Amino acid sequence: MTTAIDIDVGGTQHCETTALGVLLRHQGLDLSEPMLFGLGSGLSFIYWDSKNMGFPFLGGRVKPFDLTRNLATSLKLDLLAQETASPRKAWENVVAPIDAGHPVGLQLDSYYLDYFGSKVHFGGHFVAMYGYDDHDAYLVDTDQQGGAVSTSLANLAQARAARGPMSAKHRSFTLTAPRNPPHPQSQIIPAITACADAFLNPPIANLGHRGIDKAGKLVRTWLQRTDNPQRDLPQAALLMEKAGTGGALFRNLYRDFLAECTELLDSSHLRTGHELYSEAATLWTATATLIAKAGESGDAQCLVQAGTILSDLSRIEHEAMQALNRLEE
Known part of the structure; x- marks a missing residue:
């Protein structure tokens, strides 16, 4: 049996703003991707190198999920974020809002997702999930990764459970707009x-x-x-x-x-x-x-x-x- 929400996919380039766009359009807030990035104070720079890294990393944005927190504060959105060490509880945290008709944002390791072309571990990846059936999860990722995509539930569980740099413990989140959001x-x-x-x-x-x-x-x-x-x-x-x-x-x-x-x-x-x-x-x-x-x-x-x-x-x-x-x- 399939459970899925009717969503507006929208074409975007960056994973966290892609997920945010899906969640906010569902709340009736349609902002461009640059506006989401800017209102979330997303720009930054980091030169990151350490002994256990194979090669230095140049980063151009704030830490994963800081953009979401900043945007929620800026637009007075109710951000409900959940983390857990339990895969079972993690799944319940996603199914409950989807069953109630709300898409959910997920932070996970892109390495395990079926549709990902480049197999590199990155624990700060974001997707929006809008449905599932007995075998697969229905996700929205960036245009580059295919937009509306799916991955097996087993691989989704692995991606969410992964640990390492920039990862979070099965993080999922929903956003709710107030009745009269600030312009x-x-x-x-x-x-x-x-x-x-x-x-x-x-x-x-x-x-x-x-x-x-x-x-x-x-x-x-x-x-x-x-x-x-x-x-x-x-x-x-x-x-x-x-x-x-x-x-x-x-x-x-x-x-x-x-x-x-x-x-x-x-x-x-x-x-x-x-x-x-x-x-x-x-x-x-x-x-x-x-x-x-x-x-x-x-x-x-x-x-x-x-x-x-x-x-x-x-x-x-x-x-x-x-x-x-x-x-x-």
Whole structure:
């Protein structure tokens, strides 16, 4: 027997905003993917490397689920999030809302999902689940992964139970909009300034504009950092451009969010931020291209160039966030 909710899939690029879009459209709130990302103060930067990692990781967004929490606070949504160590309880937490007609967001490890092309462990992946039968779960994932898809219940259970970096214990969540939600436009400035403040004042040197500057210095050593540069450098570049980031390490999404905001609010600071993030997005794509080329050719000069661009990006994004931080003035 099949239980499924009628949902609007919508075409999107990034996993967490894809899941959020499904849940919110079901509540009658239809916002663009860039607007969801921006209102969730989703943009960030992290240079992550440690002894147990095969290769450094460049991240362009806040931690998994922080975007959802931020968005719920911004739009006064009732966020019910549940975690458990019990697979049985985890399944009950999903079935109950779906049986009641509400899609559910899930955080899981994409490695185990039947339809996933690239078999890489990533515990910070999100999907929306809208139905199930005796064998399969019906999910919505990004356009890149097929949009409306399905996976076996056994593999879904494995994906939800997985442990490791960025994973959560069978996390599931629902969102409920209040009767009179605040107009999204009224939440734009607080969301932008919160994002800018975190970016400008990182607690450690690996984050925000300081992290980009650090990446600019360390990326020059990447050919020595791995015994398989032909695999690891193109993979790092692919993650920046194609792995659900919307391109340019989430800078395309944030640029488009700021563009949407300039149509709603008249602010020279906002226009400055948008112009600088348009420039930054282009430079991030150029950086990814150089990193991939360095891995394929073994040419260290490509990494020197990438390092120079990253040092420019640190300055450009710092300037952009300073302008955006002045929106409340």
